[in-house]
Amino acid sequence: MATALELLRTAAVPVPLIGDGVDRWLAPRVVTALRAAGIRTLADLTLRVPRRRRWWVGIAGLGVSGARQIEAFFAAHPDLSDRARALVVTTAPDDVVPWEKIVVPHEVDGTMGLHRAPRASCVLRANNDYEAVQAWLSLHEAPATLRAYRKEAERLMLWAIVERGVALSSLATEDAVAYRAFLRQPSPRQRWVGPASPRTAAEWRPFAGCLSTRSRGYALSVLSSMFRWLIERRYVLANPFAGIKVRGAKQATLDTTRVFPKASGSS
DSSP states (O other), X not given: OHHHHHHHHHSOOOOOOTTSBGXXXXXXXXXXXXXXXXXXXXXXXXXXXXXXXXXXGGSTTTHHHHHHHXXXXXXXXXXXXXXXXXXXXXXXXXXXXXXXXXXXXXXXXXXXXXXXXXXXXXXOOOXXXXXXXXXXXXXXXXXXXXXXXXXXXXXXXXXXXXXXXXXXXXXXXXXXXXXHHHHHSOSSHHHHBOOOOOTTSTTOOSXXXXXXXXXXXXXXHHHHHHHHHHHHTTSBSOOTTTTOOOTTOOOOOOSOSOOOOGGGXXX
């Protein structure tokens, strides 16, 4: 008996490892919600949970109580976050490629976008932002309109991921204002601007130069229209581009069969 008690006294206290399953350390109800969102290990949880207010709203069934349990757990084991970040190699890309070629990390693909509407109410089958935008583009049969709208949506999505590190469905009004400024002079220029080239070419870039006032106004009108449609389909809850305009730009007519000159950017 004395030997057993001594062994218990000297035994090491269990320490969570970054590769441990969430079921080993968290309550069953919390685990169920996390697994439904594709979060199975502590590494998944650490990397997918943004350090911002109401980060849990994108995880159905978790709620405030479950979120507080998770926050308390990580507060008790602060080294877990450092271990998780050590697993990720982050490099700023020198080039931007067409969106059909980019491999989007789960954290920024919109699966858990901060402004996603409840899944049960959404009338789209889209699982992420790319699929939702493709559904919007599929409405437009005129080739010129489709190209123009795709260009604006693609530019924004690439900018959100590469420059802001967030999903399209996580963009806030402050991001939309920053994007308006970015359109005036896309930078870094080497990453974003290049001669008009086929999408398959290594030289392809989203922009062929700085945008005119008219082109910037058109871009914001298209993006605001896209978000309004996504709200109507209950994919997102809000439109970050609502009310954001370009001074001096006339109201754009969006149902058009023409695009702006290629000097405004690559196709």
